[in-house]
Structures are given as C-alpha cells and as structure tokens.
Amino acid sequence: MQISPCISAAGPGPTLAAPPDLLLAPERVHPALWRAHQLGGQREASWASGFEALDAELPGQGWPGRALTELLLPHPGVGELRLLAPVLAAVQRAGRGVMLFDPPARPCAWTLAALGLDWRQLVLVQGRGGDAQSPPRPVAGRAGAGGRGLDLLWALEQALASGHAGAVLAWLPQRLPADALRRLQLAAQAHDGPAFLVREPQARQRPSASPLRLWLQPAGPDELWLLPFKRRGPPAAQPVRLALAPVLAAPARARALRTTAERAAPVAAGASV
Amino acid sequence: MLWYALHLPLLSLEAFCAADEAADGGVALLEAQRIGAVDAAAAGAGVRPGMKRATALALLPGLRLGQADARRDARALQAVAHAALAFTPSVTLEGPPGRPDTVLLEVQASLRLFGGAESLLQRLQAALQPLGHRVRVAAAPTALGAALLARWREGFAEGRHLEGAAPAQLAALQALLGELPLGLLASADGQLQALQGMGLHRLADLRALPRDGLARRFGQALLDELDRACGTRPDPRRWVELPARFETRLELQARADHVEQLLPAAAWLLARLAAWAQGRQSRVAAYTLHMLHEPRHRDDPGTPAVTLLRVELAEPAADAAQLQMLLRERLGRCRLPAPTLELRLVCRELQRRAPPNQELFPTRQSEQEGLARLLERLRARLGDAQVQRLEAKADHRPERSVVLHALAAAPMVEGPAGRGLPGPPDRNGHASAMDPLPLARPAWLLPEPQPLAEQGQQPQLDGSPLRLLSGPERIESGWWDGALVVRDYFIAAAADQSLVWIYRSRLGTGADGAHWFLQGRFG
Numbered sequence: 001m002q003i004s005p006c007i008s009a010a011g012p013g014p015t016l017a018a019p020p021d022l023l024l025a026p027e028r029v030h031p032a033l034w035r036a037h038q039l040g041g042q043r044e045a046s047w048a049s050g051f052e053a054l055d056a057e058l059p060g061q062g063w064p065g066r067a068l069t070e071l072l073l074p075h076p077g078v079g080e081l082r083l084l085a086p087v088l089a090a091v092q093r094a095g096r097g098v099m100l101f102d103p104p105a106r107p108c109a110w111t112l113a114a115l116g117l118d119w120r121q122l123v124l125v126q127g128r129g130g131d132a133q134s135p136p137r138p139v140a141g142r143a144g145a146g147g148r149g150l151d152l153l154w155a156l157e158q159a160l161a162s163g164h165a166g167a168v169l170a171w172l173p174q175r176l177p178a179d180a181l182r183r184l185q186l187a188a189q190a191h192d193g194p195a196f197l198v199r200e201p202q203a204r205q206r207p208s209a210s211p212l213r214l215w216l217q218p219a220g221p222d223e224l225w226l227l228p229f230k231r232r233g234p235p236a237a238q239p240v241r242l243a244l245a246p247v248l249a250a251p252a253r254a255r256a257l258r259t260t261a262e263r264a265a266p267v268a269a270g271a272s273v
Numbered sequence: 274m275l276w277y278a279l280h281l282p283l284l285s286l287e288a289f290c291a292a293d294e295a296a297d298g299g300v301a302l303l304e305a306q307r308i309g310a311v312d313a314a315a316a317g318a319g320v321r322p323g324m325k326r327a328t329a330l331a332l333l334p335g336l337r338l339g340q341a342d343a344r345r346d347a348r349a350l351q352a353v354a355h356a357a358l359a360f361t362p363s364v365t366l367e368g369p370p371g372r373p374d375t376v377l378l379e380v381q382a383s384l385r386l387f388g389g390a391e392s393l394l395q396r397l398q399a400a401l402q403p404l405g406h407r408v409r410v411a412a413a414p415t416a417l418g419a420a421l422l423a424r425w426r427e428g429f430a431e432g433r434h435l436e437g438a439a440p441a442q443l444a445a446l447q448a449l450l451g452e453l454p455l456g457l458l459a460s461a462d463g464q465l466q467a468l469q470g471m472g473l474h475r476l477a478d479l480r481a482l483p484r485d486g487l488a489r490r491f492g493q494a495l496l497d498e499l500d501r502a503c504g505t506r507p508d509p510r511r512w513v514e515l516p517a518r519f520e521t522r523l524e525l526q527a528r529a530d531h532v533e534q535l536l537p538a539a540a541w542l543l544a545r546l547a548a549w550a551q552g553r554q555s556r557v558a559a560y561t562l563h564m565l566h567e568p569r570h571r572d573d574p575g576t577p578a579v580t581l582l583r584v585e586l587a588e589p590a591a592d593a594a595q596l597q598m599l600l601r602e603r604l605g606r607c608r609l610p611a612p613t614l615e616l617r618l619v620c621r622e623l624q625r626r627a628p629p630n631q632e633l634f635p636t637r638q639s640e641q642e643g644l645a646r647l648l649e650r651l652r653a654r655l656g657d658a659q660v661q662r663l664e665a666k667a668d669h670r671p672e673r674s675v676v677l678h679a680l681a682a683a684p685m686v687e688g689p690a691g692r693g694l695p696g697p698p699d700r701n702g703h704a705s706a707m708d709p710l711p712l713a714r715p716a717w718l719l720p721e722p723q724p725l726a727e728q729g730q731q732p733q734l735d736g737s738p739l740r741l742l743s744g745p746e747r748i749e750s751g752w753w754d755g756a757l758v759v760r761d762y763f764i765a766a767a768a769d770q771s772l773v774w775i776y777r778s779r780l781g782t783g784a785d786g787a788h789w790f791l792q793g794r795f796g
Contacts, residue, residue: 077794078771081716095637097644105717108793109665109675112716123680124661125651155651164643218771221742247713247764247772247795252743256766259740 040232047194050086051242058212059232063087063194068185068210072201076104076171078216079224082244084196085115088167091193092118096166101156102127104171115245125159127152127173149173153180160187160195167193174200185209204229215239221256222246275384275435276416277397278367279353279376280409280423285310287406288349289339291523291541299333302341309341343372348521349406350376352545354513356400358552360393365510367420369459375420377510394430400551403544403593414442416510417502418450421457447503451477458502460494467491476502519549519560519620528567528612532604535564535613539604540597542618547593553623556589557596560620566611576611587652587680588645589624595646602653648680669750670758671718671774671792713746715774715793724787725775732775732789737768739775748776762792771795 026033027040034040039059046062048055055061063069073080088098100107100122109119127149152173159165168191172180181197188195197210204215213230219241227239248256281287285302299315301308308324318333329336350366354376357364363379380393387393394410401408411429413419422429434445453476455461455468468491473479479487479499488496500506523542529535539562550557564580584603590596652660661677668674725732725739732739744763751758760776767773772795777788 074769075771075794077715077717077773077796078769079796081796096640103717105719105793106675106677107663108671108714108716108718109663111714112663113665114714115716119663119665122663123648124663124677125655126659126661127655151655155655158650159647162643162647164640164647218769220770221766221772223770247715248743252764256740256742 034233036234038233045192047087047090049083050090051083053240054226054242057226057228057231057236057240063196064212065192065194066189067212068181068188068195068197070197070199070203070208070210070213072199072204072213072215074201074217076198078218079222079244080198080216081107081112082115083216083224083226083242084169085112085117085245087194088169089116091167092121094166096193097121097123097164098167098169099123099125099159099165101125101159101168101170102152102172103169125152125155127155149175150177153177153184157183157187160184160191163190163192165191165193168195169198170196171198174202182209185211221248221253274379274414275381275390276413276419277378277380277394278411278413278416278419278423279357279378279397279401280411280420281350281353281374281376281406282409282424283310283312283407284350284374285341285346286312288345289342290526291349291405291538298335298337300337300339301329302339304341345524346372346374348545349404350374351513352404352521352548353401353406353408355515355545355552356404356548357397358513358515359400359548359554360387360397362512363510364513365416366513367416369462375423377416377420379416390432390435400548404548405541405544413446414439415446415502415504416508417498418446418504421450421453421502424457425453443504447480450502451475451480455479458495458498460492460498464491464495515549515552517621519546520617521545522615522617524615525613528614530609530612532607532609535604535609535616536601538616539600539618540593542616543596543600544593546618546620547591547596549620550591550623553625555623555625556591557586557620557622558589558624559583559585559622560618562600563617563619564609564613565615565617566609567614580607580610580613582607587649588642589626599649599653602650605654606656652680669748670756671714671748672720672722673751673756674714675718715772716796718793719791722776722790722792725789725791727787727789732765732777734767734773734791739765739767739773741765742772745777764795 021028026035027038032040039057045065046058046060047065048062049058058064071080091098098117098121101124103124107119107122107124112119112122152170153176156168156170159168184195184197201215204213208230210230211232212228215225215227215229217225217227217239219225222244224242224244225239226242228236246253286300289302290300299318299320300312301315301320302310303326306326308320308322308326308329311320311322315329315333315336318336320329320332320336324332326338329338350373354364354366357376357378361378361380361383365377366373366375367377368374378397380390384390384393387396390412398408398410409423409427411419411423411425412432412435413422413429414435419429434449435442437445455474455476455478456465458476461468468474468479473482476499479495480503484496497506501508521542523538525535525538527534529538542562546557546560560583562582562584564582566576566578566580568578582603584600586599590599648660658679660680662680664676664678666674666676725734726736727733728738741763742765745761746763747761749759757780759779761779762774762776765773765775773791774793774795775789775791778790
C-alpha cells in the first residue's frame with residue numbers, strides 16, 4: 001500500500017517517485033515505522049519519566065504504556081525507586097493505583113511520601129510468603145521460581161490483563177518459565193499505564209519480549225548510569241547519567257566525590273566523628 | 274395483569290443430575306419402586322414412567338437410577354423463584370399438589386422498569402441461565418392460564434393473544450385454552466378416564482357443557498379451575514417470600530476426593546445463592562461452604578465430619594460467575610481431609626446496594642470496582658496475608674516506623690486525610706522530588722538488620738569496605754516497650770557507589786559479635 005514507495009525507493013533499481021517528506025518521516029505513514037537511525041515513536045500514550053535526559057533517549061519521550069519495561073539491576077538499592085518515583089507519582093495523581101509485586105524489602109513509607117508518592121494507595125503483593133524476610137541481595141532467596149514464583153507471575157499477569165492497575169512494578173524471580181515474559185507482554189497490552197520488571201543483570205544476555213530494556217548501575221553518590229540497550233530504534237551507545245533526588249547533603253556529597261576522585265583509602269571523613 | 278409462567282418440564286431430573294457433567298447414558302428416577310421421570314436417552318430406549326425397575330434395566334442396562342426426592346426438586350424450584358423475584362415481588366409456585374413445577378410471575382407493574390415485555394423476558398432468561406434448567410415460558414392475562422399454556426407446549430412466550438384491550442386479551446386466551454387437552458388440569462387427574470369416556474378431550478368441550486351438571490358429576494373443583502384459568506373467577510395466590518438466611522444443599526453424584534470434583538456442584542449452589550441475592554436486591558458479603566465427609570472416615574479421630582470454608586468478599590458481589598471464580602481460587606488452596614459426599618451453602622451476610630450502572634466508557638468508579646475485583650482474585654489465590662498495604666508509624670526506630678498490613682476488607686483507597694502522618698505532597702505535587710532537603714531515610718528497609726563483617730573497626734559489605742559519608746545520626750528510643758534501640762546511623766557508600774544505611778549498635782553486639790548492621794538501602 002503506502003509503504004511500497006519507501007521500499008522501492010531504497011532499492012537500486014529505477015525508483016518510484018516517492019514524496020520526499022514520507023521518506024524522511026516514515027512515522028507519518030504508520031506510527032509503527034521508523035528509520036533505522038531514529039528513535040521509534042510510541043503509538044500508545046507514554047509517561048514522562050521526570051528526567052529530561054532520559055526522556056530524550058526513550059521512544060515516545062517517556063516510559064511506555066501497554067508494554068513491559070525491563071530494568072536490570074545488580075542489586076536492590078541502586079536508586080531505582082528514586083528513578084521511578086516521578087512516574088509513579090504521576091500515575092497516582094491521575095487517580096490510578098500502583099502495585100508492587102514481590103518487593104525485595106520493606107518500602108519505607110516516609111521516604112515514599114518524601115518522593116511524592118501516596119503510600120496509602122500502594123498495594124504490595126508478596127509471592128514468597130509473608131514479609132520480605134530475605135536480605136535484599138540478588139543471591140539470596142530469589143533464585144527459586146517454584147510454586148510461589150508461579151503464583152507471582154500469575155498475579156502479575158492478572159493485574160496487567162485486568163487493566164485496572166495504574167502502574168505495576170514487579171521483581172521477578174531469576175528463573176522464569178520460557179514463555180513467562182511473552183505472556184506478560186501480551187497481558188500488558190491491556191494495561192495502559194507503565195509496567196516495570198526488575199531483573200538481574202545476567203538477564204541481559206537472554207532474549208526477552210519486552211520492547212524496552214534498560215541496564216542500571218550506580219554512577220556515584222545519588223547518581224545513576226542508565227543504558228537503554230534495547231528499544232524501538234538503535235541501541236544506545238552511551239549510558240545516560242542521571243542525578244537522582246539527593247540523599248546526601250551538599251557537604252557530604254562533596255566529601256564523597258572528593259574521596260572518590262582521590263581514590264583515597266576507604267576511611268571516610270565521617271568516621272572520625 | 275400480565276403473568277409469565279416458567280415451567281420446568283425436567284425439574285426432578287435436572288435437580289438430580291445437577292452439576293453432573295457426564296449425564297449421557299440415560300437417567301431415570303424411581304418413585305415408590307416404579308419409574309417416574311425419564312430423560313430423553315432412556316425414553317428413546319423404551320423406558321416409560323410406571324415401569325418396574327427390573328424392566329427398565331432390562332431395556333437399558335446402563336440406565337442410571339436415582340430416587341425421586343420432592344424436597345430436592347423444591348430446592349431447585351425455589352432457586353428459580355428467587356431469580357424471578359429480582360423482577361417482580363409477585364411470584365408464586367404452581368403445579369400438582371405438593372410437587373410444584375412451575376413458577377408464576379406477575380409482571381405488569383415491572384414492564385416499564387425493564388423496558389417492555391421483550392426486554393424483561395430476555396433478562397429473565399439470562400438470570401435463569403446459570404441455574405441450568407430447561408424452562409418453557411408462557412405469557413397470559415391469568416395466572417393459571419399462563420401455567421397451562423407453559424405446560425402444554427412451547428411458543429407462548431411472545432403471547433400473540435396478549436394484543437389489544439384487556440377483554441379482547443381474555444377472549445383470545447379463552448379461545449386458545451379451549452384447545453388444551455384435559456389432562457393438563459390438576460383437578461381432572463383422577464377422572465381423566467371418565468371424562469374421555471364421555472368424549473371430552475379438550476377444555477372447550479368442558480366449557481360447552483351445562484355448569485351445574487358438570488359440577489355435580491365431577492365436583493366443583495374442576496369447574497373452579499376452569500374458571501380461574503379463563504379469568505372469570507378470582508385467583509388469590511400466596512406469594513413466595515425470600516428467607517432472611519440462605520441455605521441450600523446438594524448431594525454429590527459420586528464421592529469427591531479432590532476439590533476439583535467439587536467445583537461443578539459448588540458452582541451450582543453459587544448460582545442459587547446469586548439468584549437469592551439478586552431477589553433480595555443485595556449482594557453477598559460472605560458465605561460458608563460446608564463439605565460433609567463420608568461417615569466411614571469419622572472412625573479416624575483426626576478426620577472431621579464436615580469441613581467449613583468461609584469466603585468473605587472485600588467487594589460484595591451478586592454475580593454468579595464472579596462468585597464461582599473466587600471460590601475456585603479458594604478451593605484450589607484447600608485440601609479435603611476425607612472424601613466429600615454432600616455440599617451445603619449457608620449465607621446470611623448480605624449488603625444492600627443498588628445494582629451497578631452499566632457504563633459505556635470507563636469511569637473512576639468502574640476503575641475502582643475493577644481494581645477491587647482484581648485484588649479480590651489475588652487474595653483468593655495467594656492468601657489474604659500476601660496482599661498488603663503500607664502503614665507509616667510515628668516511631669523513630671526504623672523497624673517499627675513502617676508496618677505491612679494485610680489488605681483489609683475495608684475500601685482500599687482512602688481520602689487524603691491522614692491521621693497526623695505525612696500524606697502525599699498535594700497541590701505542588703512533585704516539588705518534593707526537587708526538595709533541597711535530602712531524603713534521610715532509605716527507600717528499602719530490611720525487616721531485620723543484617724550484621725556486617727568488619728575489618729579493623731571498618732564495616733564491610735559483600736567483602737569490600739563501606740565508606741561512611743554522612744552521620745552519625747543517633748536514634749535512641751524504645752526503653753518503654755522493651756525494644757530499646759541505642760544506635761548511631763551512617764549513610765555509607767558501597768563498593769559500587771550505591772548508598773546504604775548502616776548503624777553501629779552502642780549497646781552490646783549482635784548474636785555473632787557484630788557491631789555494625791545494615792538497616793536499609795537507598796533505592
């Protein structure tokens with residue numbers, strides 16, 4: 001149909017006279033088309049991440065709705081909640097709920113309130129039994145995807161497919177059934193808010209059905225490296241460096257940067273107190 | 274007056290085979306050692322009512338025989354009456370004495386509310402559908418007339434005789450009733466042979482005879498019934514009343530060893546429960562399922578005679594499909610201590626509420642309801658304790674400053690009015706994200722502090738030293754409730770530059786001599 005002029009124009013043979021603006025902007029033919037060097041568009045509404053540098057790297061200028069977003073972290077506590085707090089708060093302001101599935105530790109309600117989230121509207125779904133008892137380390141407790149893990153995936157799929165959860169944030173077990181992510185991605189098409197899956201960094205080597213995958217690494221005190229290594233568009237070559245909501249006061253932060261720069265002995269200045 | 278009659282021609286067979294999926298080989302019910310009701314497969318093999326048991330089995334060796342039970346039939350019919358009560362308060366039962374098989378509804382006053390006879394009939398049939406009965410519907414201006422038409426044959430639901438003014442309708446009904454065979458009249462039951470011997474076969478034949486002679490010969494009752502059907506004699510009725518407490522039971526066809534085998538029967542009971550709740554214009558808030566076990570197992574002292582499963586709904590429901598889905602998840606987590614023979618369902622907790630509006634586009638209200646329904650499902654499958662909400666406590670001790678509660682049956686989203694606790698930053702929303710004040714508490718709190726290894730007074734995490742960046746912040750609290758905490762908190766950077774919250778205990782050491790503990794991580 002309308003696409004064929006674009007294809008034949010790229011070929012070496014006698015070219016059809018395609019309107020030049022369509023070639024330059026194939027997204028105007030269909031939103032699912034984009035040129036290889038461009039970022040893809042987002043057909044569905046996307047949610048601004050609250051970080052301009054990050055929005056510029058994401059297709060659709062924000063976290064996608066109706067699709068999974070994978071975040072690969074080395075361990076909990078690299079700044080992931082501070083990264084996601086703006087979008088989760090925006091979802092809550094839109095009157096929708098936020099659901100956390102199998103969080104690695106107990107979220108601190110006071111911190112969440114300071115980040116702009118309403119902790120009263122959070123729902124936590126535990127897949128492992130009881131409070132999150134195991135320490136938040138990638139090696140401990142998360143390996144098994146037994147009955148509990150399957151229950152969690154079932155619950156996550158239900159929440160996504162129902163379309164009534166505003167935003168979903170899930171910590172997946174390490175071992176997933178082969179079709180788990182594809183099922184979740186299918187279910188996410190009914191879910192118009194953002195859906196984040198937190199996984200271990202080793203998952204980067206394994207294929208995944210999620211259209212957007214990011215790799216996260218702390219970049220310094222209150223800073224975060226973020227690499228969107230899979231997205232609709234070319235994979236990002238350079239990670240983005242984001243300044244998170246600060247934990248440290250300015251003097252402590254300066255001290256931390258100085259000690260990092262000097263590669264000083266790990267005797268911190270504060271220890272002398 | 275407009276009456277609908279719902280006649281259940283296969284009531285006793287359907288009540289017997291309820292929730293039995295494999296009913297294909299022919300079923301018959303025994304009444305006083307004689308065959309009573311017969312299903313189509315058995316009738317096809319030549320089994321007729323009135324046969325002896327041995328004759329029937331000779332004709333069809335695979336015939337499944339059950340005992341007729343008038344009370345079982347009455348329970349099934351009651352459910353149909355309950356479903357009908359959702360449409361009109363005037364519902365009554367009709368049929369042979371002691372064995373009603375027809376439900377009558379007077380719907381004249383409900384027509385306007387439900388948008389006409391056609392739409393009312395559709396909704397009525399949709400409400401009856403989960404009960405799984407074959408229903409023949411007829412409409413007529415008199416109660417008995419409707420019942421006779423429904424019992425006669427199908428095709429009177431649209432009621433062509435109902436057009437025109439009331440006298441014309443009555444005349445059309447009388448003409449139609451004239452075609453009916455006499456065997457349908459309840460009071461002609463014992464005298465059918467005598468009537469047929471006199472050449473009287475249809476109701477019209479009876480009406481053509483002189484009345485006083487007919488009354489002398491066959492009794493006043495026959496004449497009265499004829500007059501009531503034709504609308505020339507008043508027909509006072511006793512209305513069905515809904516009990517305040519719902520209780521129904523079902524004997525299983527075969528003993529159930531697994532909960533999966535209970536599901537069809539339980540679904541049937543739930544359909545009755547939903548019909549009752551809809552008749553009361555309310556929703557079910559909680560109910561109890563009794564699973565009665567095989568008596569043989571009671572010799573074992575550890576085996577209970579009955580297992581109770583109480584199901585409470587966060588969002589009261591009157592929808593049979595939703596109730597069934599929730600029960601499936603609940604039963605899936607349940608184990609039967611002994612084979613089950615009978616199910617009983619008891620409910621007395623109802624919540625009065627207007628039925629939900631049907632909305633074309635999603636609204637905030639329907640969103641909330643959908644979310645509540647989703648959480649209900651999750652709770653049913655994972656367990657009540659697994660779906661939680663946070664609560665902030667005004668306590669300085671980090672372990673006690675945040676509590677996780679099972680999501681209660683209370684409505685989940687409260688208003689923004691907190692009880693002196695920090696709510697979300699409202700109007701200027703995300704201002705706090707750029708708040709110059711640092712976030713002094715980590716986003717992740719470990720439920721139990723994790724002891725840290727140390728090397729030369731320096732705490733270590735995962736084998737590499739931690740750099741203390743900020744602190745100490747002293748927290749000293751809790752001497753009054755026996756959980757005294759005397760700690761100096763620091764913000765430290767781990768080897769990969771992520772920030773953690775650690776403390777040094779000023780009161781003794783941990784179990785393995787540790788001074789330093791990890792309290793949380795700045796997520």
